[in-house]
Amino acid sequence: MDIRKSFKKWSAYQQTVRELNALDTRQLNDLGINRSDIQRIARDHVAAF
Numbered sequence: 001m002d003i004r005k006s007f008k009k010w011s012a013y014q015q016t017v018r019e020l021n022a023l024d025t026r027q028l029n030d031l032g033i034n035r036s037d038i039q040r041i042a043r044d045h046v047a048a049f
Contacts, residue, residue, distance in 0.1 A: 009046040016042035 020028070020038045028035065 005049070009049055012049065013042045013046045016045050 017038055020033065020041065021035075023031075025035070033041065
């Protein structure tokens with residue numbers, strides 16, 4: 001894996017975590033997400049790259 005792809009994945013992971021953490025608990029519940037799931041969801045998101 002080249003450095004550009006690694007950086008792109010890291011950046012996408014960070015952005016996903018940041019955006020989900022910005023939501024309040026009610027918004028996360030509406031989406032069916034618990035705060036403890038945020039990092040897993042972000043990892044799953046970048047795995048699709």
